[in-house]
Amino acid sequence: MLIGIIGAPNKGKSTLFSAITLHDVAIANYPFTTVDPNKGVAYATATCPETELGLHCRARNSMCINGVRMLPINIVDVAGLVEGAHEGRGMGNQFLNDLSTADAFLIVVDASGKTSSSGNPCDSCNPIDDVTMVKDELIEWVAGIISSHMRVITHSANGLEALENVLSGLKLRRGDIERAAAKRSLPLDKIEWDEDGIRAFSEELLFSTKRVMVVANKYDEPGAERNFAELKKNLGEDAEWASAAIELALRKAAHQGVIAYEPGATEFKLLKPDVSQEQRRALDYMADFIKPGGTNVQNIINKAVFGLLDCIVVYPVEDEHKYTDHFGNVLPDAILVKRGSTAQDLAAAIHTDLAQGMLYAIDARTKMRLAKNYVLKNNDIIKIVSTAK
Ligand SMILES: Nc1nc2c(ncn2[C@@H]2O[C@H](COP(=O)(O)OP(=O)(O)O)[C@@H](O)[C@H]2O)c(=O)[nH]1
């Protein structure tokens, strides 16, 4: 799973990226880090069943801190989106690759309205223009790919196949293309669409296959609250407020051992009382800001994973009595699957052999037998019974 952070310049994309990928020293040592400077790992959080079961888990593919299971999610800071980007300005290959492979986008906008949609200083700009700019650029980019191949597509014996080939970089299925065309009443037997048709199709295709959430950042700035309310009212997408800068400052302070702060918290504890007056003032300011509802940054990650991407978390085990894998690790793995996935899908996510030889599953809590087509529920603990070892 890959979430892309996207938006005009100076909205706080890199700040948000740094914040969500900066972890405690203990976590930083965890082997999930990549070398790419714009790629990193954030964590969605869920309540680990260890508390409910009165056990101590030994997490392997994820982490567990104080009963909170932390599920790694790949994040990419997609830099370089400006107006006219689809015409070639600023859109390098890396950019396109990041865009194509992402499952969802967080569109970062400046809720304070102090930067324009091209990223320049502004007295009072409307953050909704930021959203429009980003979406238009994405649509124009897909439309541009199709337009430049339209002749070939029109004249090919199998137009749909030709169109599919042209869009092959986008992580789509043929069904996605068919649905988008049908939705906009565009024929697929002979593909001879005009510019408007191509644009309509591109819009439909893009936003039916990539999930989008708007992040109204810089919520700590004056005017942001009002702009955010306005944005919520006029926007079709999910929108959440955030202060990436405060989240980053808090995580840095925690990283340096100055405070104890857990992402999502509405307070922190001072660990080093001998801070400078300036630092004290900054900490007091941040303490006040997070009191009503934190920085909202952790909530955004969780909403992206469990809401936008519609995932649930399930815990496969080999021993349904001890809740362990075969080495005796308690609740070793937490796996994110799409809501609606079956026990068979879970088996397939673990191993093809396990799925092929699957007989049935067991609900570890109730010890009840579950059919292969049992639809998984969030927080399920499941043993897969299979002829495969
Ligand atoms: N007040 C405030 N400033 C922020 C916030 N997030 C980012 N900034 C500032 O906005 C400017 C641009 O941030 P940056 O992350 O480089 O933006 P990018 O170009 O979108 O990657 C920097 O000066 C940041 O410190 C925030 O939540 N609140």
Ligand SMILES: [Mg+2]
């Ligand atoms: Mg940046």
